Amino acid sequence: MPYIQVMITEGATAEQKAELVEGITDLMTRVLNKNPTTTHVVIKESATENWGIAGRTVKQLRAEGSPKVSPR
Amino acid sequence: MPYIQVMITEGATAEQKAELVEGITDLMTRVLNKNPTTTHVVIKESATENWGIAGRTVKQLRAEGSPKVSPR
Amino acid sequence: MPYIQVMITEGATAEQKAELVEGITDLMTRVLNKNPTTTHVVIKESATENWGIAGRTVKQLRAEGSPKVSPR
Amino acid sequence: MPYIQVMITEGATAEQKAELVEGITDLMTRVLNKNPTTTHVVIKESATENWGIAGRTVKQLRAEGSPKVSPR
Amino acid sequence: MPYIQVMITEGATAEQKAELVEGITDLMTRVLNKNPTTTHVVIKESATENWGIAGRTVKQLRAEGSPKVSPR
Amino acid sequence: MPYIQVMITEGATAEQKAELVEGITDLMTRVLNKNPTTTHVVIKESATENWGIAGRTVKQLRAEGSPKVSPR
Numbered sequence: 001m002p003y004i005q006v007m008i009t010e011g012a013t014a015e016q017k018a019e020l021v022e023g024i025t026d027l028m029t030r031v032l033n034k035n036p037t038t039t040h041v042v043i044k045e046s047a048t049e050n051w052g053i054a055g056r057t058v059k060q061l062r063a064e065g066s067p068k069v070s071p072r
Numbered sequence: 073m074p075y076i077q078v079m080i081t082e083g084a085t086a087e088q089k090a091e092l093v094e095g096i097t098d099l100m101t102r103v104l105n106k107n108p109t110t111t112h113v114v115i116k117e118s119a120t121e122n123w124g125i126a127g128r129t130v131k132q133l134r135a136e137g138s139p140k141v142s143p144r
Numbered sequence: 145m146p147y148i149q150v151m152i153t154e155g156a157t158a159e160q161k162a163e164l165v166e167g168i169t170d171l172m173t174r175v176l177n178k179n180p181t182t183t184h185v186v187i188k189e190s191a192t193e194n195w196g197i198a199g200r201t202v203k204q205l206r207a208e209g210s211p212k213v214s215p216r
Numbered sequence: 217m218p219y220i221q222v223m224i225t226e227g228a229t230a231e232q233k234a235e236l237v238e239g240i241t242d243l244m245t246r247v248l249n250k251n252p253t254t255t256h257v258v259i260k261e262s263a264t265e266n267w268g269i270a271g272r273t274v275k276q277l278r279a280e281g282s283p284k285v286s287p288r
Numbered sequence: 289m290p291y292i293q294v295m296i297t298e299g300a301t302a303e304q305k306a307e308l309v310e311g312i313t314d315l316m317t318r319v320l321n322k323n324p325t326t327t328h329v330v331i332k333e334s335a336t337e338n339w340g341i342a343g344r345t346v347k348q349l350r351a352e353g354s355p356k357v358s359p360r
Numbered sequence: 361m362p363y364i365q366v367m368i369t370e371g372a373t374a375e376q377k378a379e380l381v382e383g384i385t386d387l388m389t390r391v392l393n394k395n396p397t398t399t400h401v402v403i404k405e406s407a408t409e410n411w412g413i414a415g416r417t418v419k420q421l422r423a424e425g426s427p428k429v430s431p432r
Contacts, residue, residue: 086265086273086275089265089266089268089273090265090268090272090273090276092268093268093271093272093273094268094271094272096268097268097270097271098271108270108271109269109270109284111269111270111271112267112268112269113267113268113269114223114262114266114267114268115262115266115267115268116260116262116266117266
């Protein structure tokens with residue numbers, strides 16, 4: 001019955017998303033004994049101008065080459 | 073004052089969304105006696121590759137014709 | 145497959161919650177033709193000091209007898 | 217370590233978003249003494265047909281010139 | 289920089305929660321190459337009267353011995 | 361019409377929460393010209409065993425005196 005939301009900046013491939021869905025569902029089943037049939041994993045992607053960390057958007061941090069965020 | 077979030081896979085029409093907003097607001101007013109003026113309903117649509125159930129994305133399940141998800 | 149979150153201030157009874165769950169699930173089935181078996185409705189209750197509207201918490205507004213919020 | 221989600225209808229500029237991220241992060245640091253480095257602010261924009269208030273979508277309310285919503 | 293929310297009914301132990309946090313963080317690092325230092329996992333527990341599935345609360349389903357939910 | 365959710369570990373006072381509500385509502389009005397009357401700010405507090413960062417819960421990190429989290 002669990003519901004998991006994954007918030008990330010955009011850029012993941014369909015294959016990576018499928019791998020996340022499978023991995024998180026496995027974890028919920030193994031650790032909490034949850035029924036996989038009713039386990040939902042939803043991925044929410046945000047544009048880099050919509051995600052801020054340490055007071056600046058990821059878009060700004062990447063433009064400045066900040067080490068606080070991965071290059072892409 | 074309530075705030076309701078509806079998470080679905082994409083594909084609903086503007087008419088269906090308006091009907092949901094009206095129906096949920098009515099429910100909040102009728103069941104909980106909430107003021108409709110401050111009742112917010114927000115609909116979040118996800119791509120089928122961003123929604124997983126039972127360890128696989130809806131995109132994968134639909135491609136396989138799985139009975140776990142509606143055809144569209 | 146939908147997932148609906150209902151955010152309200154605390155105070156609803158178990159009966160009211162059950163009625164909301166039933167009503168919202170019916171709406172999702174009727175309006176969007178969703179499968180009720182995979183429709184989740186989760187209710188999140190917040191203390192009145194944790195909910196703000198118009199720049200003040202509901203706790204403050206109620207203490208002041210503000211017409212902006214219901215008395216309870 | 218805080219995580220703040222800002223849900224708005226679409227239309228904000230990148231500059232406004234950066235200003236929100238900066239302002240909210242400052243508040244978390246000043247009021248709660250939180251470490252800005254681990255403070256995340258994520259902005260979620262919704263289409264006006266996906267946001268309802270008082271039982272009608274913002275799209276409908278704007279088309280009717282309702283005073284309940286700002287003109288844009 | 290990712291943020292993951294895990295919504296479950298209450299009842300998990302501190303050890304299970306720690307295992308989930310570790311497992312999900314590992315997944316984000318391995319699959320998406322995300323920096324673990326800025327990966328947040330937040331677990332939200334709901335009372336069984338606050339979680340509905342198929343139009344009924346988990347509290348009701350468990351009282352009825354429904355096979356739709358795990359016994360605890 | 362905006363809705364802002366603030367996720368933090370538990371421990372803030374009612375005064376700090378009221379200050380956050382006021383500050384964030386002011387920001388939304390000043391930066392985005394939003395109507396404060398329909399601006400909602402909801403604060404969600406989590407137990408330290410329910411919040412993970414860098415693969416470990418805040419409860420574990422504090423017990424170890426980790427510099428990654430504030431002492432309280």
